[in-house]
Amino acid sequence: MMRSGVAELPLHTGKVPPWLANRMRKLSKLVLKILVEEYGTKGLLERLADPVWFQAFNNLIGMDWDSSGSTTVTTGIIKEALAELDLGVMVAGGKGKSSRNTPNELEKIASKFELDPEPYVKTSRLVAKVDSVALQTGYQLYHHAFFLDEEGNWAVVQQGMNTELRLARRYHWFNEKPDVEELLNPHKGVAGVKREFALNTVDKDSKEVQKAIIEIAQEGRRVVRDLETIKALSKGYAVFYKPRDVDVREVVKRYESLGKIELNLKALEFAKELAIENYKEFLLIKGLGPGTLRALALVGELIYDVKPSWRDPVTHPIDPFKFAYAVGGKDRVPFRIEKGTYDELIRFLERLTETGNREILKRVKKISEKWKFPEEEKIPTF
Template identity: 35%
Template sequence: MSRRAGSADLPLHGGRVPAWLGHRMTKLGTVITQAIILHYGRDEFLRRLAHPFWFQSFGAVMGMDWHSSGITTSVLGALKRGLTPLSAELGLHVCGGRGRHSRATPDELLAVGNRTGLDGNALARTSRMIAKVDSAAVQDGFDLYLHGFIVADDGRWVVVQQGMNDDTRLARRYHWLSEDLKSFVEAPHAAIDGRNQGRIVNLTDRRAAASHIGQLDLLRDLGPDGIVREAAALTPAPPPPATAQPELPHLVMPDRHEIRPGDVILRRLHGALAAAAEAGPRDFAELLMVPGVGARTVHSLAMVAELIHGAPCRFDDPARFSLAHGGKDRQPFPVPVLVYDRTIQVMKSAVAAASLGNDEKLDAIRRLDAQARRLEQTAGGPSLDAFIAGERRRSHDYGGRSVFGHEPPPAERTSRTERAGG
């Protein structure tokens, strides 16, 4: 049966991704996708998208707000923009999106069917069914507003949906995976993201099979009017005893912008920093032939490498991945555009070479991940606060940028602060 991978709470955020960042997210998201497919195949990439912790880390390494609901929209948008021109090459098709784009999903799937020979009508029915299950069969207080459907040429697919609860200002993300899916109405989700807020109506639970039958019997025997009369006569009954469920990973994204030490497993950060310092200047500059690749760029590459090669247990602190390229809202620090661009250059160079049969550069990225994991057992390093403070001090040198504009030089920042204080 399908896997349930865990849960997470995502505070609702408004606003838009600025064009300068959205353009880079498209490039980085695309090249990471290509690297995963080259190493592990399309099925593994679909599994990654169905993993809520990995999905959050994916968005964080791209410079999105590390904790917000906007990661879902921006990641799916970046993949749609980046993978659509490569759909024939990769055999992947990204459909749907937010709002009106979500409602266009069935038509897009029909078009995919016409191009690939897949049964587009069946895919469209699947899309509608999934949306119906998460909006009607799972009544948890969240109204769907986003529906992304990624399908491969062989018919395998993953769906990522998101709903919002205006009262609590939270979003809930739902992940579906076609692999091992036996039924749309019996425990079909790969994962549902959201805080436990009490009892919900979940008619997709296996324990609801008797309810499915009972509802059909009531409708046949009593009709709609009879059901209304019977419901009015009911008196509240004591709730049934809770059934024990296995513990699942539960990710809580706080409604605050700053990253705190408890959000990051520090030894993993230290391992990436140590690997960057040890491997960056010596191995990467000559091997990858990309100018300006030093320890800071290799630190970002180490986190991208982990995203490509890491086991699921490596993504239980997704905030850490925002330490690769910062965040558009200046948290944990402004996006280091120059570092971001070099990361993209290195990855594109490695993927292009691997596509032509030369795996040496892409293997170097994999070895960097292995080295970071080895070094994290013994490496020391700065505290989280000290690391973030250092990134902010050097932000101008790295081409730091956020929704508030370009980062000024340190002296100018100090002068502004003093004038504001005076």
């Protein structure tokens, strides 16, 4: 199992014009069909879970390389295309209200593929909780798409928004089975803009932190008093307890930079009543949001000296100029889309799928592997 990566994208507004959206659907259907014929449904999911490949596909159909809309539009186009094609892989969820309909759609898809929907619905919820609660970098999830094939392989593409930074961060997941055991050590390679710090309770060495957070959550009213003590210290009031060699104000400021520090007492009551000991089950508690986890982690750090990881899991930045544009970009960068060129590409791929001749694609692949984007043509769209 792996979580393949993360991509950072500026927030863009605007819509895809109908003439372009129609061509995107046609081209996507052809490319997806060829991919499944060549690599199977698992191969398609592995590629969708690769942030670089996903961005390249996004550029292929004419979307911007650096737009938050590249996630929502591209995922929506793929969802529509797979719904029309009978390739053995479908998509649940999407942007906003569609993301909240993921469980219902997953049940229908799993039923169609004769799979038990329960583990996939649970996985969908847990993946969303990991990237919004267990790992916090100041982004609020608003897009969640779950890809499932008839063999039980799955992938997730979800995106969070940071309105202050005007950036979106996209998260990619992949697994060959509906097993959630490895979901708490998800990072294999992460691409994006590295932040100074991130509250990371799923870092590779976070077992002690996870255990402490669960235990603190089950202390009931005591955790409320501990949090009040910390807030008093951060405001300069004298209290009976003071952590040694710690600048309380700076620590609290770091947590507050990610959002409000607040406790959902009902969620803590659930944790205590259920006697939860497993961090995965803990994250799935109804009402456990980012603010509550921040509060619990803060109490753990300042009262019990159990410090979470503050490592942003980004390992390398994405270079947008790795991507070639076949038909141009929606915002005319790096060049405007020519309808005639787009239509010719669609006709070419249609003929290719009809004849079944893939040799020409292999030749193009050899040529493109050594191609580099000309430095003088590197122009961002913002």
